[in-house]
Amino acid sequence: MLSPAPRPPAPLPQQVLGAQLVVEALEAAGSEYIFGYPGGAIMPVYDALTGSSLKHILVRHEQAAALAADAYARVTGQAGVCLATSGPGATNLITGIANAFMDSVPMVAITGQVPTTLMGTDAFQEIDTFGLMMPIVKHSFLVRDPADIPHVFAEAFRIATMGRPGPVLIDLPKNVTNGFATRAELPVHQPKAIAFDSDAVAAADALIAAAVKPLLYVGGGVAMARAEDALRRFVARTAIPSVATLKGLGSIPTDDPTFIGMLGMHGSRAANIAVEECDLLICIGARFDDRATGKLASFAPNAKVIHLDADPSEIGKLRRAEVGFAGDIVAALDGFSAQPHVGDWLAHCQGRKRLWAPRYDAPGQGIYAPALLKTLADKAGDGAIFTCDVGLHQMWVAQHCRFSRPQAHLTSGGLGTMGYGVPAGIGALLAEPDATVITVSGDGSFMMNIQELATLRRYRLPLKIVLIDNSQLGMVRQWQELFFEENFSEIDLSDNPAFSEVAHAFGIEAFTIDCRDEVAGGIARLLGTGGPILMHVRIDPRENVWPLVPPNSPNVEMLEKRW
Amino acid sequence: MNARLDVDFVPAEGAMLRILGLIERRGYRIHELTLSERPQRSSSLSMLIEARDAGRQPDIVARQVGNLFDVSSVTLSPSQPSARP
Ligand SMILES: Cc1ncc(C[n+]2csc(CCOP(=O)(O)OP(=O)(O)O)c2C)c(N)n1
Numbered sequence: 127m128l129s130p131a132p133r134p135p136a137p138l139p140q141q142v143l144g145a146q147l148v149v150e151a152l153e154a155a156g157s158e159y160i161f162g163y164p165g166g167a168i169m170p171v172y173d174a175l176t177g178s179s180l181k182h183i184l185v186r187h188e189q190a191a192a193l194a195a196d197a198y199a200r201v202t203g204q205a206g207v208c209l210a211t212s213g214p215g216a217t218n219l220i221t222g223i224a225n226a227f228m229d230s231v232p233m234v235a236i237t238g239q240v241p242t243t244l245m246g247t248d249a250f251q252e253i254d255t256f257g258l259m260m261p262i263v264k265h266s267f268l269v270r271d272p273a274d275i276p277h278v279f280a281e282a283f284r285i286a287t288m289g290r291p292g293p294v295l296i297d298l299p300k301n302v303t304n305g306f307a308t309r310a311e312l313p314v315h316q317p318k319a320i321a322f323d324s325d326a327v328a329a330a331d332a333l334i335a336a337a338v339k340p341l342l343y344v345g346g347g348v349a350m351a352r353a354e355d356a357l358r359r360f361v362a363r364t365a366i367p368s369v370a371t372l373k374g375l376g377s378i379p380t381d382d383p384t385f386i387g388m389l390g391m392h393g394s395r396a397a398n399i400a401v402e403e404c405d406l407l408i409c410i411g412a413r414f415d416d417r418a419t420g421k422l423a424s425f426a427p428n429a430k431v432i433h434l435d436a437d438p439s440e441i442g443k444l445r446r447a448e449v450g451f452a453g454d455i456v457a458a459l460d461g462f463s464a465q466p467h468v469g470d471w472l473a474h475c476q477g478r479k480r481l482w483a484p485r486y487d488a489p490g491q492g493i494y495a496p497a498l499l500k501t502l503a504d505k506a507g508d509g510a511i512f513t514c515d516v517g518l519h520q521m522w523v524a525q526h527c528r529f530s531r532p533q534a535h536l537t538s539g540g541l542g543t544m545g546y547g548v549p550a551g552i553g554a555l556l557a558e559p560d561a562t563v564i565t566v567s568g569d570g571s572f573m574m575n576i577q578e579l580a581t582l583r584r585y586r587l588p589l590k591i592v593l594i595d596n597s598q599l600g601m602v603r604q605w606q607e608l609f610f611e612e613n614f615s616e617i618d619l620s621d622n623p624a625f626s627e628v629a630h631a632f633g634i635e636a637f638t639i640d641c642r643d644e645v646a647g648g649i650a651r652l653l654g655t656g657g658p659i660l661m662h663v664r665i666d667p668r669e670n671v672w673p674l675v676p677p678n679s680p681n682v683e684m685l686e687k688r689w
Numbered sequence: 690m691n692a693r694l695d696v697d698f699v700p701a702e703g704a705m706l707r708i709l710g711l712i713e714r715r716g717y718r719i720h721e722l723t724l725s726e727r728p729q730r731s732s733s734l735s736m737l738i739e740a741r742d743a744g745r746q747p748d749i750v751a752r753q754v755g756n757l758f759d760v761s762s763v764t765l766s767p768s769q770p771s772a773r774p
Contacts, residue, residue, distance in 0.1 A: 256702070256703055257703075257706070260703065260706060260707060260710055261710065261711075261714060264758075265757075265758045266703060267702070268702045268703070270702075285758055289756075290756075437756065438752050438755075438756070439749055439752035439753045439755070439756055442746075442749070443749050
């Protein structure tokens with residue numbers, strides 16, 4: 127039921143409707159695509175959208191609007207914009223906004239709200255959106271006067287993108303978007319120059335020069351700060367080996383000879399051992415998250431720490447840093463000039479990487495997902511973008527695909543949101559229409575936003591979906607196997623629908639493969655098709671992800687299974 | 690560990706909830722809270738905070754409060770032992 131639109135009062139000359147100011151503010155912020163879903167309280171804005179230069183993508187669930195905006199922002203570096211109505215529209219955005227908050231993604235989320243006179247009365251579709259979102263946004267605005275709209279929007283985009291990026295909420299009561307205001311000039315903000323601490327540079331240089339086994343610990347903050355070129359310059363100058371977190375993958379190309387691998391719970395043995403052995407850890411845009419560090423007390427036990435981050439409150443939060451830089455990562459990296467002698471250490475790390483390289487010759491005729499993903503990534507080439515869901519398949523992508531830039535790997539790192547993959551694929555394709563965009567999903571995750579197949583179809587987005595189907599909630603099953611004495615509780619998905627038929631019903635090309643001989647042909651078909659396509663891959667339900675560091679254990683205590 | 694936190698902020702919509710909510714969510718109890726109005730649309734909160742476990746360092750939460758957009762300054766000082774009769 128929609129609430130009837132109250133007729134706005136007649137405007138004074140020179141006055142403009144609040145909703146029109148919203149649209150103009152979005153245009154002024156340079157937004158090209160906005161992702162949303164209409165409803166009563168946001169209808170004035172939808173009315174004003176008609177005829178604007180904004181391209182609105184009508185998703186089929188607000189969660190997908192926020193997740194697509196998140197991926198769009200990760201690829202373009204601009205704030206993603208999502209739009210929903212009050213009440214259920216706003217609550218459906220929450221997961222996507224929390225996802226952006228956890229992964230520090232710039233986003234402006236706009237919600238309709240009941241008129242200010244009704245706020246606090248439990249009106250139809252009223253929810254305290256401002257209060258609900260408070261812990262998961264960088265900042266929030268509740269606009270009470272249409273005259274504030276231009277300023278609030280400009281401020282929201284500035285806050286979302288500056289320093290450590292994050293989502294900003296703008297809650298717009300209906301009488302505000304239906305009200306009138308005079309257009310006003312916006313103040314121009316001059317970004318503050320970042321003071322560069324030369325003492326800290328000298329101290330860091332001294333530590334780098336003295337280190338025998340220095341190691342870079344690269345996080346998602348590098349991509350957020352668009353600092354990958356500076357990082358690559360630094361690596362080219364120093365040849366210091368590196369390891370990356372899940373979100374840091376691609377900042378240094380994964381096939382670069384100095385890159386040792388992903389660290390952490392599902393990281394490579396070579397990477398985790400390098401952290402154990404290093405005497406200097408240079409942490410860049412990472413936050414010592416427990417999935418990366420394992421038991422914190424045993425993480426990099428012999429290392430001094432240099433920590434670079436956009437957020438001052440991350441420095442020293444979980445691990446004391448001998449030298450900390452809060453602010454511009456690029457300036458800091460370019461400011462270092464020490465030239466350490468790391469030839470032997472690098473060779474040692476590379477030897478370990480070769481020794482413990484993953485094997486792809488699993489026995490049997492069933493499809494071995496790591497081998498399939500490795501082949502797929504090699505064939506898709508450097509420009510491809512992978513988006514993932516959450517589970518075993520997500521870790522296989524991180525471990526076995528190659529990434530030459532951080533934007534090539536979009537994953538829900540901090541929140542671990544099942545259902546991220548397909549909406550993220552939509553956002554990525556709109557951000558880079560010429561890229562090959564591949565979503566790797568699991569059968570559990572895919573069902574969480576399966577309705578977005580309709581969005582793919584509507585906008586003819588040529589997303590290539592690889593659905594790794596083990597008919598289980600695989601990652602939960604693995605934990606139950608290892609840590610809950612094989613008490614397999616509520617992980618069976620063997621009554622999944624026939625995924626190819628579902629895709630066909632949405633008007634999307636699809637096919638199923640279930641033995642090894644079909645892999646090469648399947649990948650060729652997937653990559654050779656012009657429109658959206660689903661490759662449904664049946665794999666052995668008992669397949670697990672290795673290595674695995676048990677929770678609260680040091681990273682060197684990896685469980686591994688080999689055939 | 691106890692510490693005194695003084696926070697100057699612009700009393701924008703939700704500013705107090707943001708500050709107090711963040712401190713509580715980050716694992717601190719708040720005691721002895723005083724709000725005072727300042728000239729030029731500024732307010733000040735003064736409070737005693739107590740970490741819920743020994744692993745938490747008040748200087749980190751002070752920096753996190755400092756990241757909030759309504760907040761103009763944060764001062765952390767060791768708490769004076771309160772003289773009880
Ligand atoms: C929204 C949401 N609910 C629950 C979880 C917990 N969870 C993490 S992995 C996982 C199983 C994922 O199964 P599937 O998508 O089939 O992938 P697989 O592990 O089998 O590759 C679950 C339920 C989550 N991460 N997100």
